Amino acid sequence: MTTKKQKTVKWGEEPKIGWVEAMYLPAIASGVATALKHAFSGKPTTRQYPDVEPEIPPNYRGVHRLNRDEAGRVKCVACYMCQTACPANCIEIIAAPAPKDDPHWKDRDKFPETFTIDELRCIYCGMCEEACPVDAIELTSIYDLTGMTRAEMVFDKEKLLSVFDETSTTGKDPIRTHRGALGPASEEAASAKQGPPPPGRGRHG
Amino acid sequence: MIEYFQQIWPSLWPTLAAIGVILAVVPVLGLYITFIERKVAAYIQDRLGPNRVGPFGLFQAIADGIKLFLKEQTIPDHVYTFLYFVAPTFSLMTAMFALVVMPFGPVPTEYKEGFRYIVAPGIDIGILMMIAISSLSAYGIILGGWASNNKYSLYGAIRSCAQFISYEIPLGLSIIGVIAAAGSLNIEQIVAAQGGSMLNWNMFWQPLALIIFFTSALAETNRLPFDLPECEQELVGGFHTEYGGIKFVLFFLAEYTHVVTVSFLTSLLFFGGWHFPGLTGPVDASLGGMLLRTFVLVSKVSMVVAFIMLLRWALPRFRFDQLMGLAWKGLIPLGIVNLLCVAVVLTFDLPKHLLSFTALFLVVGAMISARNLQSTINRPRSAGREPAPVYSSKVTA
Numbered sequence: 001m002t003t004k005k006q007k008t009v010k011w012g013e014e015p016k017i018g019w020v021e022a023m024y025l026p027a028i029a030s031g032v033a034t035a036l037k038h039a040f041s042g043k044p045t046t047r048q049y050p051d052v053e054p055e056i057p058p059n060y061r062g063v064h065r066l067n068r069d070e071a072g073r074v075k076c077v078a079c080y081m082c083q084t085a086c087p088a089n090c091i092e093i094i095a096a097p098a099p100k101d102d103p104h105w106k107d108r109d110k111f112p113e114t115f116t117i118d119e120l121r122c123i124y125c126g127m128c129e130e131a132c133p134v135d136a137i138e139l140t141s142i143y144d145l146t147g148m149t150r151a152e153m154v155f156d157k158e159k160l161l162s163v164f165d166e167t168s169t170t171g172k173d174p175i176r177t178h179r180g181a182l183g184p185a186s187e188e189a190a191s192a193k194q195g196p197p198p199p200g201r202g203r204h205g
Numbered sequence: 206m207i208e209y210f211q212q213i214w215p216s217l218w219p220t221l222a223a224i225g226v227i228l229a230v231v232p233v234l235g236l237y238i239t240f241i242e243r244k245v246a247a248y249i250q251d252r253l254g255p256n257r258v259g260p261f262g263l264f265q266a267i268a269d270g271i272k273l274f275l276k277e278q279t280i281p282d283h284v285y286t287f288l289y290f291v292a293p294t295f296s297l298m299t300a301m302f303a304l305v306v307m308p309f310g311p312v313p314t315e316y317k318e319g320f321r322y323i324v325a326p327g328i329d330i331g332i333l334m335m336i337a338i339s340s341l342s343a344y345g346i347i348l349g350g351w352a353s354n355n356k357y358s359l360y361g362a363i364r365s366c367a368q369f370i371s372y373e374i375p376l377g378l379s380i381i382g383v384i385a386a387a388g389s390l391n392i393e394q395i396v397a398a399q400g401g402s403m404l405n406w407n408m409f410w411q412p413l414a415l416i417i418f419f420t421s422a423l424a425e426t427n428r429l430p431f432d433l434p435e436c437e438q439e440l441v442g443g444f445h446t447e448y449g450g451i452k453f454v455l456f457f458l459a460e461y462t463h464v465v466t467v468s469f470l471t472s473l474l475f476f477g478g479w480h481f482p483g484l485t486g487p488v489d490a491s492l493g494g495m496l497l498r499t500f501v502l503v504s505k506v507s508m509v510v511a512f513i514m515l516l517r518w519a520l521p522r523f524r525f526d527q528l529m530g531l532a533w534k535g536l537i538p539l540g541i542v543n544l545l546c547v548a549v550v551l552t553f554d555l556p557k558h559l560l561s562f563t564a565l566f567l568v569v570g571a572m573i574s575a576r577n578l579q580s581t582i583n584r585p586r587s588a589g590r591e592p593a594p595v596y597s598s599k600v601t602a
Contacts, residue, residue, distance in 0.1 A: 024531075028516075028519070028520060031519035031520055032515055032516065032519045034519065035249045035515050035518050035519040036515065038248070038249050038250065038251055039245070039248045039249045039515070040248075041251065043251065044247075044248075044251050044252055044253045045251050045252070046251075046252050046253040048253075
């Protein structure tokens, strides 16, 4: 009596092993050859991290920075878009009217009096960057952020501006990715003179 | 009393010096073999290995040693305390005791005064004692597994026991051929018999014995293709699960001492010991000749050690039934065939070169044993099994 093979079950056959394979020796030889090939390939994939810093892609989402405009003022117009977009509620902005009598500020209406980001709450999703109509907030490629206390990981406006000063001079400038539709105030849109980017390029495009 | 000491001193001090050399070298060697093993493993896996401590990471071994020595001595509540402490020491003791009859440099067959590269020269049962002592190392593992009072440790120990018993037979069978050819159990005599031309090395006329010996010896060291006593996926850590710190070090020192012993034995018994083309004949006592021969022997040993480390990353672990099958169905029949060939050649006083035809027997024997294996493997899965019940959807009256 033979076993009736059920149609719903797939029956597989083990591959037949010839005597050459069953001797183990050819397999051992090929295994040793593979091991030797790797041993003398001379191409280790180890990254010597603290000694050799990795090359971080420029669209990496690391520590935030607040950009400055040509006059050196904070570019942010305190529109609360990033604070609204932030899924982790880590951005806190208090807006203030720009001082009208100061010639330095006379072309601006609002500016952030305080702008704090809790770097420990942040999930580095980049939605603040996408939401910003004036490209004021950007994520840099700084990845090795450390601190001794929770308090020092809450970055205020000065700290965020100093991140801009640091990254814009050392060649770690993040690239603009055109991911969101740029607002009319964006200098990117003005200089490109192409209006909003073509649909389908960004998440909201 | 003093006169007695003066009388035995010329033969006493070389022994004490050799014991000193072994006691000093073996722990350091053990530490550095772990380092070399990590490096070899790293290079095979396209990594760099330890390279932070000292130049090329050379002090890593010392740092590891210091760390392990300074670790807290934890004794689990459920262990049999006395055996728990005895097991690792016993393990290392047997491993180092086997080195007593091991020449670690050239030893002349006529025993002169002065320093010799062996603790006990001229022991006429040298190889027998070596095998007897190294079999005892199973005790260390079994005691460790039993004393741990932990089922996984005990499983590891039981596996180790079965493995030792199985692989001792082919180990002995393969050595008998070598002993018969040399006509002596004395390791120095066996090496001296391989003097002359390079073709006198045992590996060239008993390649089958070499393969059997190396495989079984590897199994005796509990290293990777055969490391079922400590296989992590099934047994947590095997027999040394409950051990930490210095006691763990002792177990591992024993394992690496075994590796060195096996490599020395392979070099001495099959690769011609301290002989090399251009460096043949009896040992001369000049310092240069001694050092050169030591260098030759140590180079051969290091190559065997490197090969053992390479095998670790080239081969997967055996399943337990495959492990037993290899010993009982593969190596033991082959060992008997090899022994028969050697016996025929020696009994009828045929020319020595005829023994090289055991290489032919290697192929034939492997084919025969592979045929057997093949028929076992290719047997239909359903054969010899109850036919599966057939469930019919039709309702019968």
